[in-house]
Amino acid sequence: xxxxxxxxxxxxxxxxxxxxxxxxxxxxxxxxxxxxxxxxxxxxxxxxxxxxxxxxxxxxxxxxxxxxxxxxxxxxxxxxxxxxxxxxxxxxxxxxxxxxxxxxxxxxxxxxxxxxxxxxxxxxxxxxxxxxxxxxxxxxxxxxxxxxxxxxxxxxxxxxxxxxxxxxxxxxxxxxxxxxxxxxxxxxxxxxxxxxxxxxxxxxxxxxxxxxxxxxxxxxxxxxxxxxxxxxxx
Amino acid sequence: xxxxxxxxxxxxxxxxxxxxxxxxxxxxxxxxxxxxxxxxxxxxxxxxxxxxxxxxxxxxxxxxxxxxxxxxxxxxxxxxxxxxxxxxxxxxxxxxxxxxxxxxxxxxxxxxxxxxxxxxxxxxxxxxxxxxxxxxxxxxxxxxxxxxxxxxxxxxxxxxxxxxxxxxxxxxxxxxxxxxxxxxxxxxxxxxxxxxxxxxxxxxxxxxxxxxxxxxxxxxxxxxxxxxxxxxxx
DNA sequence: CCAAAAGTGTTCTCCATACACCCATGC
DNA sequence: GCATGGGTGTATGGAGAACACTTTTGG
Numbered sequence: 001x002x003x004x005x006x007x008x009x010x011x012x013x014x015x016x017x018x019x020x021x022x023x024x025x026x027x028x029x030x031x032x033x034x035x036x037x038x039x040x041x042x043x044x045x046x047x048x049x050x051x052x053x054x055x056x057x058x059x060x061x062x063x064x065x066x067x068x069x070x071x072x073x074x075x076x077x078x079x080x081x082x083x084x085x086x087x088x089x090x091x092x093x094x095x096x097x098x099x100x101x102x103x104x105x106x107x108x109x110x111x112x113x114x115x116x117x118x119x120x121x122x123x124x125x126x127x128x129x130x131x132x133x134x135x136x137x138x139x140x141x142x143x144x145x146x147x148x149x150x151x152x153x154x155x156x157x158x159x160x161x162x163x164x165x166x167x168x169x170x171x172x173x174x175x176x177x178x179x180x181x182x183x184x185x186x187x188x189x190x191x192x193x194x195x196x197x198x199x200x201x202x203x204x205x206x207x208x209x210x211x212x213x214x215x216x217x218x219x220x221x222x223x224x225x226x227x228x229x230x231x232x233x234x
Numbered sequence: 235x236x237x238x239x240x241x242x243x244x245x246x247x248x249x250x251x252x253x254x255x256x257x258x259x260x261x262x263x264x265x266x267x268x269x270x271x272x273x274x275x276x277x278x279x280x281x282x283x284x285x286x287x288x289x290x291x292x293x294x295x296x297x298x299x300x301x302x303x304x305x306x307x308x309x310x311x312x313x314x315x316x317x318x319x320x321x322x323x324x325x326x327x328x329x330x331x332x333x334x335x336x337x338x339x340x341x342x343x344x345x346x347x348x349x350x351x352x353x354x355x356x357x358x359x360x361x362x363x364x365x366x367x368x369x370x371x372x373x374x375x376x377x378x379x380x381x382x383x384x385x386x387x388x389x390x391x392x393x394x395x396x397x398x399x400x401x402x403x404x405x406x407x408x409x410x411x412x413x414x415x416x417x418x419x420x421x422x423x424x425x426x427x428x429x430x431x432x433x434x435x436x437x438x439x440x441x442x443x444x445x446x447x448x449x450x451x452x453x454x455x456x457x458x459x460x461x462x463x464x465x466x467x468x
Numbered sequence: 469c470c471a472a473a474a475g476t477g478t479t480c481t482c483c484a485t486a487c488a489c490c491c492a493t494g495c
Numbered sequence: 496g497c498a499t500g501g502g503t504g505t506a507t508g509g510a511g512a513a514c515a516c517t518t519t520t521g522g
Contacts, residue, residue: 008285009243012326051242051324055315079313079328081289090285092246094313094326168473185476186512209472210519402501419503420485443499444492 010081010090014059015046015136017077017095017143018069019121020102021160026121026176027102028140030132031066031113037087038133042119044140046093047112059096067116068108073159074098078142085135093134097143099159151177155196155232158217166204166212167191174234194232196222244315244324248293249280249370251311251329251377252303253355254336255394260355260410261336262374264366265300265347271321272367276353278374280327281346293330301350302342307393308332312376319369327368331377333393385411389430389466392451400438400446401425408468428466430456 018029030042045066049058056074063069077095085091107116123129124140132140151157157173158165171187191197198218203211222232252263264276279300283292290308297303311329319325341350357363358374366374385391391407392399405421425431432452437445456466 007282010246010283010285012244012246048241049244049315049326051244052317054317055313055326076312078310079289081283081328083286083288092283092289092328094315166474183512183514184474185514188475189477190511204474207473208521210474210521212474400501417485417487418501419487422502423504424484438501441500442494444494444501446501 010092011086011088012049013046013091013093014049014055014062015044015093015095015139016059016063016074017044017097017140018063018067018072018100019097019143019147019160020100020105020118021173021176022102022118024172024176027118028121028124029067029069029107029116030119030130031109031116033112033133034114035112040114041133042130043133044095044136045113045116046095049094055094056096059094063098065111066109066113068106068110069098069100072098072100073156077139077146080135080139082135093139095139095143097146099147099156101160101162103162148177152234153232155217155222164200164202164214164216166214168212170215190234194225194230196225196232244326245320245322246283247280247320247325247327248283248289248296249278249327249329249373250293250297250308251278251331251374252297252301252306253331253333253377253381253394254339254352255407255410256336256352258406258410261352262355262358263301263303263341263350264353264364265343265350267346267367268348269346274348275367276364277367278329278370279347279350280329283328289328290330293328297332299345300343300347302340302344303332303334306332306334307390311373311380314369314373316369327373329373329377331380333381333390335394335396337396382411386468387466389451389456398434398436398448398450400448402446404449424468428459428464430459430466 020027020029029045031045033039033041033043045063046059047062047066049055053061055076059074060070063072074096077097079092079094081092083090085093102118109116119129121140121144124132124137131137151174157170157177160173161169167188170191171182171184174187175182196218197215200214200216202214204214205211254261254263263279265279267273267275267277279297280293281296281300283289287295289310293308294304297306308330309332311331313326313328315326317324319327336352343350353363355374355378358366358371365371385408391404391411394407395403401422404425405416405418408421409416430452431449434448434450436448438448439445
C-alpha cells in the first residue's frame with residue numbers, strides 16, 4: 001500500500017445510546033460488561049470498529065451482538081476524544097443514538113455483554129441508578145440534549161412509538177421527552193394541521209373507556225412536504 | 235499497559251472547514267497539499283491526530299501549522315468513516331467547522347501545505363473552482379448545511395464579522411449565509427428587541443454617505459438570557 | 469351510573485410580515 | 496445638489512396560548 005502512515009494510532013470505537021419509551025418513562029438500553037476494563041459495570045453498548053466496515057455498520061453490528069437489536073433509527077451523535085477516557089490507552093469513540101419502541105422487543109445479550117437491560121434515564125442521571133463505565137454518563141447527557149433538541153424540529157419521535165398510535169400517546173411522548181406539559185387541544189390542532197398523520201379506521205382495543213382513534217405517521221407525505229419547504233416544528 | 239487492544243486500527247485524522255465572509259461572499263479556507271496523496275490538489279486543512287492530544291487540539295494544531303490561524307470559533311461537525319475515503323488505507327476523519335473574520339488575517343502556509351487561500355463556497359460547489367481531495371467536497375456540503383441551520387438559532391454569525399459591526403453588515407451576513415433577502419426594518423426591530431447588542435457611540439469611518447452606528451455582540455448578556463430560557467432565533 | 473379518557477371551538481394576544489419615505493454625509 | 500446607504504413606524508393577518516365541557520365506553 002503506498003504512502004502508508006506509520007505513527008501510533010488511537011483505537012477507535014463506537015458507542016450507542018438507545019432510547020426507548022416504556023411506562024411513560026424515557027429509558028436507555030445498557031449492557032453489563034463481561035470484559036475488563038469495567039467488567040461487571042453497566043455501559044452503553046459498543047465496541048471496536050473493524051477495518052472493513054463503516055462507523056454506522058460498526059454501531060449496528062455491536063448493537064446486534066450485544067443486545068440483539070436490529071433495524072433501528074440510528075444517527076451519529078458526537079465523537080469523544082478525551083485523551084484519558086479509556087484506561088486501556090488512547091481510544092476515540094464515535095457515539096450514535098438510536099430510538100426504538102421497546103414494546104415486545106426481545107433483548108438478547110451475548111458477545112462481551114452479560115445482559116442487556118432498560119434503565120430509566122432519570123435514574124442514571126439522578127445517580128440512583130448504576131454508575132456507567134468510561135465517560136458514558138457524559139455521552140448520555142449529550143445524547144439526551146440532542147434528542148430534546150431534535151424531537152422539536154424533526155418528526156423522529158414516532159420511532160419511539162408503535163406504528164399505530166393514538167394522539168394521546170404521541171402527546172405524552174413529547175411531554176416525557178421535553179419534560180413539560182402540553183395543551184391537549186392545541187397539540188391535536190397543530191399535529192393534524194400538518195397533514196403528516198394518517199387517520200386509521202381502527203381504534204384502540206381493550207381499554208376501560210372510550211377507545212381512541214389510531215394514527216400512522218405518513219413518511220412519504222412528510223418527505224414531499226419537506227421538499228416544498230415545510231418544516232416540522234414542535 | 236493492561237488490557238491493550240491489538241487489532242489493526244483505522245488511522246484517525248481531523249479536517250477543518252473554515253468559513254469566512256469576504257466581499258459579501260461566503261468563502262472557505264483551503265490549502266494546496268504538498269504531500270502525496272493528492273499532492274498539488276486543494277483540500278481542507280487537517281491531518282493526523284496525535285496520541286496525546288484531544289480531537290479539538292489536533293484540529294487547532296493542524297490549522298495553525300497549515301494556515302497560521304489561531305484562536306477561532308471551532309465546533310465539531312461530523313465524523314466521516316467511509317471505508318475507501320483515503321487511498322492510503324482506512325482512515326476515519328473527525329471534521330470540525332470554524333468561523334472567522336478574514337479581514338486583516340495573515341495566512342501563513344507551512345508544514346504539509348504549499349499555500350493557503352480563500353475560495354468562494356459557490357465556486358467549489360458549482361465546480362468552477364478546484365476539485366477537492368478525498369471526500370472533502372462532501373464534508374464541505376455537510377458543513378454548509380450545518381452552518382445554515384445553526385446560524386438561525388444560535389448567535390454564531392458574529393464570529394464572521396469584526397468585533398464592531400453595523401446592522402447592515404449583520405443583515406447582509408444573514409442574507410449571504412441563508413441565501414435569501416431580509417426586510418431591513420423587521421431585521422433591525424427583531425435584533426434590537428433581543429437586547430443582545432451593545433450600541434456603541436462610535437460610527438463607521440470613511441464612507442461616502444451617512445456613517446452607520448456600530449454595535450458589539452453582548453456575549454455575557456446573551457448567556458444570562460439563555461439561562462432564563464431565552465432562545466435566539468433568526 | 470360511575471370512572472376514565474376521548475374529543476372538540478372560541479377568544480385573545482402577540483409576533484411576523486409587508487411596505488415607503490426622510491435623513492445624514494461625502495463628493 | 497445628488498448619490499448613497501442609514502434609519503424609522505404602522506397596519507394586517509395568522510399562529511400560539513389559554514381555557515371547560517360533552518361524549519363514549521367498559522365495568
